Structures are given as C-alpha cells and as structure tokens.
C-alpha cells in the first residue's frame with residue numbers, strides 16, 4: 137500500500153458543538169479508506185473526521201475522488217479497505233439502506249428527483265406512510281409542509297406541484313429537505329450549488345447553514361471557493377484520491393486550498409492562523 | 421396569463437430570484453383553488469402549460485360522435501352505443517393492461533396473444549373430458565396462468581436486463597405459436613358455459629342496473645367527500661365544496677345516461693334491455709387498478725420508476741420486483757380481456773389476431789393520454805382511448821368502410837394523439 141497522508145492526529149481536539157452521543161468520538165470518522173475501480177485507485181487511505189453540528193467542505197480537482205468518497209460513505213460503493221466509524225463504533229455500510237439506517241442521507245449531484253411526481257411524493261419516495269395499505273397522503277403532506285416551513289423553504293407555490301415545474305434552486309431545496317425529513321444525522325451534498333444563479337446559491341447555502349445549526353453534520357462537495365469559505369466550518373482537500381489536508385476552515389485561505397487541490401501540497405501558511413493543516417506527501 | 425392565475429395561499433412567496441418559474445401554473449387546480457372560479461382559472465392555466473389531461477380525448481370523442489352522427493343517424497341510437505361499448509371492452513381492458521408497461525416506460529407486445537392463451541385455457545378447462553371445471557375455476561386458472569406468463573416475461577426483462585420490446589416481441593410470437601399448437605390449424609374451441617358467454621353477452625335487469633348505478637355513484641361520492649373532509653381536517657388545501665358536488669353530479673349524470681341508454685329496448689326481434697355485464701367488469705377492473713396505481717406504495721413506485729428509475733433506486737425502491745409485478749399485472753389484465761373476447765365470440769379460434777389487438781391497445785392507451793415515455797397515465801386514459809378506438813371502428817363499420825380504411829383512420833387519430841402529447845411535453849419542459 138502506498139503510504140497514506142497523515143491527516144489528523146488523534147490528539148486533535150474535538151470541535152465544539154459536537155452532538156455525538158459519545159463525547160470523545162466524532163459522528164463519522166474514516167480511517168485509511170481505499171477504493172479501486174480496476175486499474176484506477178480512486179481513494180488511497182483516506183482519513184476524515186466529520187463532526188456533528190458543522191459543515192465540512194470537501195474540495196478537490198476534477199477526478200480527485202470526491203464523488204467516489206461520498207458514494208462510499210453513502211453505501212453506493214463498498215470500500216475496499218479501511219474503517220468507517222460511526223459515533224466511534226466500526227460500521228459496515230454496504231447499501232444505501234444501511235446508510236439510511238444510520239442516519240446518512242445523500243443529496244446527489246444530479247438530485248435524483250422524479251419529475252413526474254410532486255414535492256410531497258418525492259420527499260417520501262421509498263418511505264411512504266400508509267394507513268391500512270393505502271397511502272396516507274394527508275400525513276405525508278402535513279410532515280412535508282412542516283419540514284419545508286422549518287427550513288424556511290417558502291418559495292414554492294404548492295407542495296403538490298410536480299418537481300418538473302420547479303426552478304433549479306427549488307429542486308435543490310426539495311432534495312435537501314427530503315434528506316432532513318428522516319431524522320438524519322449526516323447530510324452529504326455533491327455540488328449543491330453547481331448549476332445555480334447567485335440568488336439561488338445564497339438560498340441553498342443558507343439552507344446548508346441551517347441544517348448544521350440544527351445539530352446535523354453536513355458534508356458538502358464544492359468547486360466554488362466562495363461557497364466553501366462562506367459556509368464551511370471545516371475543510372478537507374482530496375488530491376488524486378489522497379486526503380492531503382484537513383482541518384478547521386480558519387486555518388486555510390483560498391490560495392492554500394488551491395495549492396492543495398492542484399499540487400497536493402502547500403508551502404504557504406496563514407499569518408493570522410494556527411498551525412498549517414497537516415499535509416501528506418505527494419504520491420510519485 | 422397572469423390575469424387568470426388564481427390567488428394562492430398567503431404563504432406563497434415568489435421564487436428566490438423574484439421570478440416565478442414559467443411552468444408554475446401546472447399545479448393541480450384542486451390543490452390551489454378555493455372557489456369554483458379559481459378552479460377554472462387554474463385549470464385553464466394548467467392546460468396552457470401543457471398538462472392537457474383527458475381534455476383532448478374528450479374533445480376527440482365529441483368530434484367523433486358529431487361526425488358519425490351526421491354521416492349516419494344510427495350511430496347515436498341506444499342499440500349502437502351499447503354495442504360500441506361492448507365491442508370496446510376488449511380494447512379498454514387490453515389498454516389498461518398496457519398502461520402498466522407504459523407507465524414504466526416499457527411496452528408489452530405480448531398482451532394480445534396472452535389474452536388468447538387465457539381464452540384457450542378457460543375454454544379447455546370447461547370442455548375438459550371428465551365433467552369440466554366450473555366457470556369461475558376455469559377463469560381463475562386462466563388468469564393465474566396469465567399472471568405466471570407475466571412473471572416469466574418480467575423476470576427475463578428485469579433480471580437478465582433485456583429490453584421489454586424484444587422479450588414481449590418473443591412473447592407475441594411464442595404465445596401465438598402455443599395458441600396455434602393447441603387449436604390446430606384453423607381450429608376452433610367452442611364455449612358452451614352460459615355464464616362465461618354472458619360475461620360479454622349478458623345484461624343486468626333494468627332494475628339491477630339502476631341499483632348498481634346508485635351504489636357506485638354513492639360510493640364514489642362518499643369516498644371523494646371523505647377524502648376531502650380528511651384534507652380539511654388536517655388543515656390542507658382542499659377543493660371547494662361546490663367543485664366536489666359538481667364532480668359527483670357529473671359522475672351521477674354519466675351513470676344515469678349509461679343506464680338509461682342500456683335500459684332502452686335495443687332488440688331486433690325480441691326485446692333486449694339492461695346494462696351489459698361487461699360494462700361492470702370493465703368498471704371493476706378500472707376501479708381496482710386506479711386504486712392500486714393511485715393510492716398504494718406499489719403504484720407510487722411504478723410512477724417513480726417511469727419518471728426516474730435511478731432516483732427510485734436510490735430511494736430504496738426495489739426496481740426489479742416492482743417491474744416484474746407490473747408485467748405480471750399487465751398479463752393478468754390481458755387475461756381478463758382474453759376471457760371477455762372468447763365470451764363475446766362464444767369460442768376461441770385461430771382467427772384471434774393478437775398482433776393487431778395489442779397495437780390497438782397501445783394506441784388506445786396513448787390516445788387516452790398515457791405517455792409513451794413513462795411516468796404519466798392512468799387506467800382511466802386506457803378506458804377513454806378504448807372508447808375512441810371502438811367508436812372509430814363502429815362508426816366506420818356502420819358506413820360500410822373496409823378494414824383498410826379503419827386502419828388508416830385509426831392511424832391518423834393515433835398520430836394526432838401522440839402529436840398532442842409531444843407538443844404538450846414541449847410546453848411542460850420549457851420552464852426549466
């Protein structure tokens with residue numbers, strides 16, 4: 137095995153505001169996770185800590201392995217090696233169902249909504265409420281409305297309108313709201329603002345912030361440095377499948393992140409911040 | 421456009437950009453309208469946004485009625501109308517079978533000959549040497565075999581991952597072969613069971629027709645009213661009471677018209693009157709499949725798969741199982757159609773042309789408003805489309821047109837229906 141980047145020393149203090157049951161363990165921790173597709177080693181010994189109540193941004197260039205990493209956490213790909221700890225306990229997430237059972241919800245890059253179904257139907261897809269074998273539309277509509285209201289998603293005309301008729305930001309909001317409907321503890325989002333205009337991006341980032349303020353752990357993949365620094369509490373940078381840097385967001389600045397993304401290392405340091413986030417050595 | 425848009429709930433705010441998406445008008449009017457006037461406004465906005473629903477087929481039916489009535493005043497007589505509905509029953513049932521496949525974005529080309537197999541099995545079992553089976557047992561066995569055929573085809577499609585077009589094309593050829601093998605060249609199996617023959621040829625007594633009509637309308641009214649009362653009780657937007665009343669009244673009127681027409685004497689030598697049994701059979705299948713598709717998890721998953729299979733998979737929907745069940749139900753419904761077909765002719769013969777039947781069925785479903793692209797459609801669409809096909813067939817038959825002209829006209833109507841669907845789709849998707 138290639139030597140893996142030393143990312144977080146175990147001694148790193150727990151971030152404040154953590155909501156994990158076990159005081160010492162973060163909500164989610166990855167240790168040395170590997171994933172290989174044939175000849176492509178997509179993830180190499182990835183270590184990562186995702187605490188509750190915080191937004192963790194995952195940065196990295198195209199093909200760095202961001203999507204593979206979140207799909208591994210979400211149970212879409214099985215990891216080839218390494219450990220996944222949930223509240224400090226080793227778990228095996230083999231399917232999206234396993235992930236959902238733990239409280240992991242994913243908002244995919246392509247949103248995965250059914251255009252022909254309405255907002256309520258999409259939010260409850262796969263977990264419909266029934267009463268005596270028939271769908272309980274009233275209960276579902278009521279909960280969906282409560283969730284949307286609690287997230288201040290009030291821009292939709294009717295929650296019974298088909299998703300096809302929503303704007304990009306509204307679709308994103310529905311996908312996010314869907315993920316919090318389930319008492320989830322970790323919400324993962326792949327490029328939630330990629331296709332959005334300025335106003336809609338602000339709305340979605342607002343929503344992301346609100347989730348974290350509720351105590352959820354949020355993991356967000358983004359290429360957009362503005363978004364990352366606006367919303368993230370913690371940053372993690374992938375480079376060619378390796379985790380080359382991770383730590384509180386205030387230890388980074390744009391240039392440092394770009395260095396890590398493009399070369400896998402950075403010689404800069406932030407004058408006003410503490411230690412430079414630990415970086416692994418570049419492969420090859 | 422904004423002039424007719426109804427006022428909406430107070431909580432409604434504009435889009436984040438301050439611009440309401442162009443297609444926001446496609447909301448089901450029942451869910452935003454508080455009064456009848458608002459409903460009409462929302463409804464017309466929705467139609468202009470491309471959600472035409474059953475409007476084209478209703479307009480089409482009216483047109484057909486006017487045209488054929490002008491050509492031949494016999495068209496709208498009680499005898500011919502009842503005849504038309506009975507002729508159309510097989511198309512309606514086969515089209516409902518096809519709806520299951522179309523909703524998934526698939527197709528079932530085997531339905532016509534699967535129907536034939538059902539007829540043969542039922543006929544053979546009734547004829548069986550040692551006494552023969554009772555009619556109901558023969559029918560159940562025939563339907564069970566059809567369901568198994570559907571499971572087989574569905575399993576091949578979902579587990580091996582072959583396109584439904586090819587697998588059911590093989591079914592079309594294969595089950596035709598099975599039929600010919602059993603019947604022999606040019607063979608015919610007569611059916612002597614009175615009840616089986618009555619399924620398509622028998623009538624209720626006039627009084628029974630009224631009684632059943634009243635029960636059906638009352639049931640519909642009760643279910644509709646209770647549903648809306650529940651919505652109001654949960655503080656959700658419910659359609660205005662006036663609209664509900666209007667809807668129930670419309671259903672009552674339609675029921676009364678059907679019963680009135682059916683109860684008019686349409687006999688030539690001896691008086692014949694009463695609602696045909698087969699109308700009740702179609703109605704029963706329609707209600708069953710409407711509830712299944714509209715009100716159960718299974719139905720929701722069928723729509724979800726048709727809309728976005730990948731999204732459904734990620735949501736934990738068991739794709740293969742739902743698809744297989746849908747194909748099984750499609751074949752089962754085709755089996756019902758087959759028994760009715762056999763009952764109408766009081767026999768099964770090699771004349772059964774399952775290829776044409778299935779193409780008519782697909783055409784009926786699409787004409788009725790079911791989308792070929794999956795995720796949109798209802799059993800009701802199949803029934804309405806079946807009526808259109810039967811009306812063209814019947815009306816042109818009255819005029820003495822050949823089968824050739826009937827095919828051409830049906831083709832044109834089908835093209836018109838698909839064009840309307842495609843144009844409406846374009847209207848639907850431009851908002852994004």
Ligand SMILES: Nc1ncnc2c1ncn2[C@@H]1O[C@H](COP(=O)(O)OP(=O)(O)OP(=O)(O)O)[C@@H](O)[C@H]1O
Pocket residue numbers: 173176178196197198199200201202203204205
């Ligand atoms: N299912 C797969 N089969 C084979 N290789 C894959 C698969 N998924 C990803 N890969 C490979 O893994 C590597 C990482 O891909 P990934 O999609 O995670 O990149 P990413 O960081 O999300 O990039 P982007 O910013 O473009 O979304 C790429 O080399 C990609 O080709």
Ligand SMILES: [Mg+2]
Pocket residue numbers: 202203204245326
């Ligand atoms: Mg990606």
